[in-house]
Amino acid sequence: MLSKKIEAALNVQIELEAASSNTYLAMASWAEVQGLTGVANFLYGHSDEERMHSTKLIKFVNERGGHGIVPSLKAPAAKYKSVTDVFEGVLKHEERVSQSINELVDLCLKEKDYATHNFLQWYVTEQIEEESLARTNVDKLKMMGGEKAALYFFDRDMAAIAAPTASAEKPAK
Ligand code: FEO
Numbered sequence: 676m677l678s679k680k681i682e683a684a685l686n687v688q689i690e691l692e693a694a695s696s697n698t699y700l701a702m703a704s705w706a707e708v709q710g711l712t713g714v715a716n717f718l719y720g721h722s723d724e725e726r727m728h729s730t731k732l733i734k735f736v737n738e739r740g741g742h743g744i745v746p747s748l749k750a751p752a753a754k755y756k757s758v759t760d761v762f763e764g765v766l767k768h769e770e771r772v773s774q775s776i777n778e779l780v781d782l783c784l785k786e787k788d789y790a791t792h793n794f795l796q797w798y799v800t801e802q803i804e805e806e807s808l809a810r811t812n813v814d815k816l817k818m819m820g821g822e823k824a825a826l827y828f829f830d831r832d833m834a835a836i837a838a839p840t841a842s843a844e845k846p847a848k
Contacts, residue, residue, distance in 0.1 A: 681788050682741035684779055689732045690746035691775055695768060696725035701751040702761045711826075713834030714758060720837050721765075728798070735794055758826060759816040766809040773802040808836075 677685070703718035733743030755761045776798045783792035815832075819825035 677736065677739045677741040677791065678786055678788065681783065681786055681791055682736060684782055685732055685736050685741070685791070686744050686746075688775060688779060689729050689736070689743055690748075691772060692725050692729035692732060693746055694748050694751075695772060696722045696729060697748050698751040698768060699725060699765070701753055702755065702764070705753065705755050706758070706761065711758065711830050711833075713830035713832065713837060714761070716837035717833040718761075728801070731797075735791075739790070757821070758829070759813070759821070762809065762812045762816055766806070766813050769802065769806045769809045773806055776802055 699718050699722035703715045703722055706718060707715035733745070736743035755764070776795060780792060780795050780799065783789070783795065812833075815829060819829060
């Protein structure tokens with residue numbers, strides 16, 4: 676059984692994951708309109724993953740006797756200055772999510788909720804991967820220095836990363 680404190684904190688995380696999904700969806704749509712199909716598909720896939728993160732939390736809260744709440748969300752930005760702007764935004768967002776997961780883990784230890792602590796380890800591992808990928812993308816874009824020709828190859832790289840994500844369709848556990 677979840678304590679009210681942990682349930683409330685998990686519901687805040689549900690909202691953050693759902694907001695991540697919406698933000699990446701808006702970024703994907705913007706990239707698609709720019710003709711950056713690879714970037715768009717990568718971000719569509721990332722948005723789907725974040726929705727799964729939110730659903731996984733909802734199911735866990737319900738399983739533990741709480742109630743996972745579907746949040747109402749603020750509309751994300753529709754327009755972006757550049758692809759670098761998009762990926763810097765992704766990195767900043769992922770760093771915020773990691774911090775929030777760490778605070779949740781900390782709270783679980785304080786509250787002696789070892790079941791939730793154990794459940795959250797999946798998110799801790801996931802955040803290491805996501806932050807690292809986001810950082811790599813920002814580094815690549817910085818190296819390109821805004822060159823149009825390089826952006827073509829970056830988009831192709833993103834298409835290659837997006838392809839397995841789209842076909843794997845990991846279901847929410
Ligand atoms: Fe589920 Fe990348 O935060």
